[in-house]
Amino acid sequence: MPTFSSPESRPSAWVERFAPLLPVAGEVLDLACGWGRHARLLAAQGLRVEAVDRDAQALASLRGVAGVSLCQADLEGGGWPYPGRAFAGIVVTNYLFRPGVERLLASLADPGVLIYETFMVGNERLGRPASPQYLLQSQEMLAWARRPGWRVVAFEEGVVDSPRPAMVQRLCAVRGALVARL
Numbered sequence: 001m002p003t004f005s006s007p008e009s010r011p012s013a014w015v016e017r018f019a020p021l022l023p024v025a026g027e028v029l030d031l032a033c034g035w036g037r038h039a040r041l042l043a044a045q046g047l048r049v050e051a052v053d054r055d056a057q058a059l060a061s062l063r064g065v066a067g068v069s070l071c072q073a074d075l076e077g078g079g080w081p082y083p084g085r086a087f088a089g090i091v092v093t094n095y096l097f098r099p100g101v102e103r104l105l106a107s108l109a110d111p112g113v114l115i116y117e118t119f120m121v122g123n124e125r126l127g128r129p130a131s132p133q134y135l136l137q138s139q140e141m142l143a144w145a146r147r148p149g150w151r152v153v154a155f156e157e158g159v160v161d162s163p164r165p166a167m168v169q170r171l172c173a174v175r176g177a178l179v180a181r182l
Contacts, residue, residue, distance in 0.1 A: 010163070011041040012093050014117045018153065018172040019091075021113045022047060026088025031104065032075060032095035036062040042091070043067035052081060075100060082107055089113045096134050105144060111176035113153075116141060120157055122167035136169050145173035153178075 015038050022028055027048045030039040035058045039051040043065055052071040053059055059070050073081040076097050086109035096118045108114055121137055124130035142155050153172040160168055 009035065009037055011037050012117055013162075014156075014170045014172075015091055015093060015115055016041065018113070018115045019045060021153070021172070021174070021178065022089035022091075022115075023111065023113070026109060026112075027069075028089035028091060029082070029087040029107065031090060031092045033062075034058050034094075036065070036068070038091050038093065039068050040065060042089075047089070050082075050087070086110075087112065089115070091115045093117045094119070096136065098133070101144060105147075108175050110149060111174065111178065113178075114145070114171065114173045114175070116172075117168055117170040120167045120169045122159075126159075126165045126167060135167075141169040141171045145171060150175050151178075 019042060022042065024046060027050055028042050030042065030049055030051045033039050033051040033053045034055065036051055039049045039062055042049045047067065049068045050071060051059065051062055051068050052073050054072065054074045056072050059072055062068050062070055071081055080103045085107060087107055088109050089112060090104065090108050119129055119135050121135045123135055129135060138157060142152065145152050151174050153174055155171050157169040158167065160166055
């Protein structure tokens with residue numbers, strides 16, 4: 001299992017909780033992966049991970065991690081780097097780019113698992129991000145999974161204390177049939 005030096009570098013408890021639902025077959029996309037805390041966690045569990053971020057220095061920290069492929073891409077200013085690809089799992093934390101949400105959801109395979117956690121309205125009182133463009137409205141993420149063939153496994157919204165106080169929304173949703181890891 002990988003080691004983490006600080007609470008901010010530790011994997012999200014939400015991701016850790018639902019990672020066992022991610023199918024071993026197929027590839028997991030770690031979107032806006034930053035320094036790769038989730039890519040490392042998932043690769044250590046034997047999953048193949050595609051880690052994408054715009055920060056070349058952050059991505060470089062993942063070079064040589066077995067099971068992790070790297071893609072440097074500007075998800076907001078450039079085109080979608082995965083046209084026509086479908087991922088068995090998608091993990092996103094602390095990132096929101098509303099114009100890209102539909103492309104992201106369309107990239108989840110059937111079957112597939114989406115694990116998502118990011119900030120919501122109210123976070124502006126606790127810290128960054130504070131801009132409404134980066135803060136979900138109440139139940140906004142839940143609405144993403146209300147589509148044919150999708151099932152919500154878990155949804156939460158509210159205040160968290162760790163790794164720092166924040167207002168967040170969390171979603172784990174499955175597209176198609178849930179397949180247990182063997």
